[in-house]
Amino acid sequence: MSKVLITGGAGNIGSFIVDQCVELGHQVVVVDNFYNGKYCNIADHLENNRIELETIDIGSWEMVKYIFEKHKSEYVSHQASLMIMDSNKFPHKAIETNVTGTFNIIQACIKFGVKKLTYGSSASVYGNPRFVPVTEDHPFDNQTLYGATKIAKEALMQSWAYSHHLPFVGFRYFNIYSERQGLGAFYTQVFQKWIHAIHEDREITMYGNGEQTLDLVHSSDAARANILAMFNQDVKNEFFNVGSGKETSLKQLLALIEKNLNKKARVKYIEADPHLVKRRCASIEKIKKLLGFEPMITVEQGTRRYIEFLLKGKI
Numbered sequence: 001m002s003k004v005l006i007t008g009g010a011g012n013i014g015s016f017i018v019d020q021c022v023e024l025g026h027q028v029v030v031v032d033n034f035y036n037g038k039y040c041n042i043a044d045h046l047e048n049n050r051i052e053l054e055t056i057d058i059g060s061w062e063m064v065k066y067i068f069e070k071h072k073s074e075y076v077s078h079q080a081s082l083m084i085m086d087s088n089k090f091p092h093k094a095i096e097t098n099v100t101g102t103f104n105i106i107q108a109c110i111k112f113g114v115k116k117l118t119y120g121s122s123a124s125v126y127g128n129p130r131f132v133p134v135t136e137d138h139p140f141d142n143q144t145l146y147g148a149t150k151i152a153k154e155a156l157m158q159s160w161a162y163s164h165h166l167p168f169v170g171f172r173y174f175n176i177y178s179e180r181q182g183l184g185a186f187y188t189q190v191f192q193k194w195i196h197a198i199h200e201d202r203e204i205t206m207y208g209n210g211e212q213t214l215d216l217v218h219s220s221d222a223a224r225a226n227i228l229a230m231f232n233q234d235v236k237n238e239f240f241n242v243g244s245g246k247e248t249s250l251k252q253l254l255a256l257i258e259k260n261l262n263k264k265a266r267v268k269y270i271e272a273d274p275h276l277v278k279r280r281c282a283s284i285e286k287i288k289k290l291l292g293f294e295p296m297i298t299v300e301q302g303t304r305r306y307i308e309f310l311l312k313g314k315i
Helices: 014-023 043-047 061-071 084-089 091-111 145-163 186-190 192-199 219-230 250-261 285-291 299-311
Strands: 003-007 027-031 051-054 075-078 116-122 168-173 175-177 204-207 216-218 238-242 267-270
Touching: 003 014, 003 061, 014 027, 014 043, 014 219, 027 061, 043 051, 051 061, 061 091, 075 091, 075 219, 084 091, 084 145, 091 116, 091 145, 116 145, 116 219, 145 168, 168 219, 175 219, 192 204, 192 250, 192 299, 204 250, 216 219, 216 299, 219 238, 219 285, 238 285, 250 299
Parallel strands: 003 027, 003 075, 027 051, 075 116, 116 168, 168 238, 175 216, 204 267
Antiparallel strands: none
């Protein structure tokens, strides 16, 4: 049994990492300022005294240092991040959280002898892909501040963490979704927001002809990738795509949501935003080979799971 500290541990991916660590018998420390995280995602663990919670902002070195010194965790999973839309609205906060916060976590891991650090990056680093499926050696072609902060995060790992002998593994998440996700993520326009709107008989917006594609991967699968890497002593200082390896078009996704809700959507078609990525599809050959990762939840299963959660009135 080890002690694992998880930043963003009440969030969409972090809370599933918490679940899986608890299930494996590890001691867990959740660090979250609840800007994106939700208390309900970890409430059961807190009520049953299975985890410890620290409500701090990782942008503060003094707070981060205090928490690491207090808990002396052996492993760290760094999932805390300001998301795309919020990064656009609050650019200085995006730098403080995604870049300075990451540097603070790396420094604390080095200072307090953490055995391994896993962390979340994003497919945003690739921008509009030049080829699909996108492999890990695809050039960075980002056009957003959010993506720039993720590139900076990767650069800090490759330079500072590596030079200070801190083993790390980074994950470039594709279109992450789950029933625990808030409505602030960029592509919730075509997943969560569609589900809520159709359920409430509100009109939805379809960009272009609906042929744009996503690579949808459930948050619990993304969490499992972190677990596989965290306790694997042979895999370190690597970057992996985390996706399903399959494309789902907006038209296919809409049909799936309509089927599960048993409702027909009212669709407003508007011109496609030229800045939006047209296709997303991850090559997951590397993560399969080195970590034995295979996505377990299909888009059909994940959509049904989200809708069942919604209809139970838990959101």
